[in-house]
Amino acid sequence: MKKILIIGLGLIGGSIALGIKRTHPEHQIIGYDKKDVQNLAKTLGIIDESIPRLEQIQEIDVIILAAPIDVTLEILGQLSQLKLKKDVIITDTGSTKSRVMERAIKVFHDKNVKFIGGHPMAGSHKSGILASDVNLFENAYYVLTEENAELQEILSGLHAKFIILNPEEHDKITGQVSHFPHILASSLVQQSDDYSKEHPLVKNLAAGGFRDMTRIAEADSTMWTAVLLSNPEPILNRIKDFKTQLDEISEKISLKDEKAIKSFFDTGKKIRQGMEIHKGAIPNFYDLFISVPDEKGVILRVLALLQDISITNIKINEENREDIHGQLQISFKTEKDLVRAREIIEFATDFKVA
Numbered sequence: 556m557k558k559i560l561i562i563g564l565g566l567i568g569g570s571i572a573l574g575i576k577r578t579h580p581e582h583q584i585i586g587y588d589k590k591d592v593q594n595l596a597k598t599l600g601i602i603d604e605s606i607p608r609l610e611q612i613q614e615i616d617v618i619i620l621a622a623p624i625d626v627t628l629e630i631l632g633q634l635s636q637l638k639l640k641k642d643v644i645i646t647d648t649g650s651t652k653s654r655v656m657e658r659a660i661k662v663f664h665d666k667n668v669k670f671i672g673g674h675p676m677a678g679s680h681k682s683g684i685l686a687s688d689v690n691l692f693e694n695a696y697y698v699l700t701e702e703n704a705e706l707q708e709i710l711s712g713l714h715a716k717f718i719i720l721n722p723e724e725h726d727k728i729t730g731q732v733s734h735f736p737h738i739l740a741s742s743l744v745q746q747s748d749d750y751s752k753e754h755p756l757v758k759n760l761a762a763g764g765f766r767d768m769t770r771i772a773e774a775d776s777t778m779w780t781a782v783l784l785s786n787p788e789p790i791l792n793r794i795k796d797f798k799t800q801l802d803e804i805s806e807k808i809s810l811k812d813e814k815a816i817k818s819f820f821d822t823g824k825k826i827r828q829g830m831e832i833h834k835g836a837i838p839n840f841y842d843l844f845i846s847v848p849d850e851k852g853v854i855l856r857v858l859a860l861l862q863d864i865s866i867t868n869i870k871i872n873e874e875n876r877e878d879i880h881g882q883l884q885i886s887f888k889t890e891k892d893l894v895r896a897r898e899i900i901e902f903a904t905d906f907k908v909a
């Protein structure tokens with residue numbers, strides 16, 4: 556049995572707690588957050604215990620920081636002043652790694668602490684303990700700054716794929732595929748809002764395309780402010796580069812260069828189709844994607860039809876990580892079950908199945 560302290564019981568801290576418990580119910584999970592959050596996490600059974608203050612933690616084997624990055628930087632300093640268990644493992648979950656690693660190296664250099672930077676590459680625009688999900692990291696990449704068998708074993712119930720990356724490379728990559736898209740989503744929403752003053756129907760006519768591009772504009776501003784402030788150089792570089800991209804397509808449109816415009820879209824399509832995100836949320840399982848209408852009782856109807864087949868997971872992809880809308884994603888244990896389920900749904904409904 557290990558004692559694991561999770562600091563920050565929000566979406567990520569809560570989901571990690573649930574993932575650890577899935578394979579290691581014997582470990583004791585202790586949470587630290589605001590009192591009401593701690594109480595809620597305990598009531599929901601996400602943590603076993605809580606502590607009122609960050610002190611008396613010399614019995615803790617593993618500390619997981621899952622708070623916004625600016626708070627993480629501050630807490631690393633606090634932890635370095637406390638009496639800690641010899642060889643305690645400390646890790647974080649922050650969306651940027653360079654600043655966190657610099658701070659950890661600075662404050663723990665003369666201590667018996669094993670600090671490993673971490674970043675699970677899955678999440679949501681939702682935040683807080685109530686958004687916790689044991690399946691959040693299923694098949695997602697989980698970046699660590701170095702291998703650590705003990706930590707990886709403790710986190711094995713998250714069903715994530717560990718990958719080792721140095722902090723600078725991590726920050727450049729996530730600057731491109733995570734941080735910059737959040738800026739873009741928020742900008743797009745704000746640009747549309749400005750435009751709607753002149754053209755009031757803008758908000759009514761925004762449909763699936765706009766929704767898919769902007770879901771993450773609803774993400775938590777505290778978390779994202781800390782992300783941007785801890786990774787300014789790579790992000791500014793991506794913004795600059797994107798302006799050039801926009802200039803290039805503007806030029807093609809101005810010139811009415813039909814061939815170049817078509818090639819622009821063909822290239823984007825081909826690249827996206829080749830990316831891992833295109834392969835579905837849980838690629839190693841047997842998934843059936845059913846496009847369902849937004850009607851009361853539709854999910855229960857599908858489940859009733861499949862009641863004799865063993866289902867391992869159900870997901871409603873309203874905000875879609877894939878490119879099909881109103882999608883019910885049902886996972887099965889075997890290919891045989893998947894084939895049977897598909898036949899039943901196709902026979903009994905007119906829902907599109909993929």
Ligand SMILES: NC(=O)c1ccc[n+]([C@@H]2O[C@H](COP(=O)([O-])OP(=O)(O)OC[C@H]3O[C@@H](n4cnc5c(N)ncnc54)[C@H](O)[C@@H]3O)[C@@H](O)[C@H]2O)c1
Binds near residue numbers: 564568627651680684
């Ligand atoms: N949201 C995502 O998609 C995502 C994905 C991967 C990693 N991350 C990273 O994980 C971390 C947590 O993000 P989240 O989405 O869980 O945020 P969240 O807002 O859901 O949770 C953060 C929690 O930290 C708590 N907290 C704030 N200050 C604290 C303090 N001083 N002491 C103790 N607790 C404190 C908050 O009360 C909150 O419960 C961030 O560093 C973020 O960059 C987020």
Ligand SMILES: O=C(O)C(=O)C[C@]1(C(=O)O)C=C[C@@H](O)C=C1
Binds near residue numbers: 650675676677678734
């Ligand atoms: O799915 C989402 O909503 C996310 O924004 C998750 C997401 C991302 O993909 O950018 C956000 C921040 C992280 O640090 C890792 C993952």
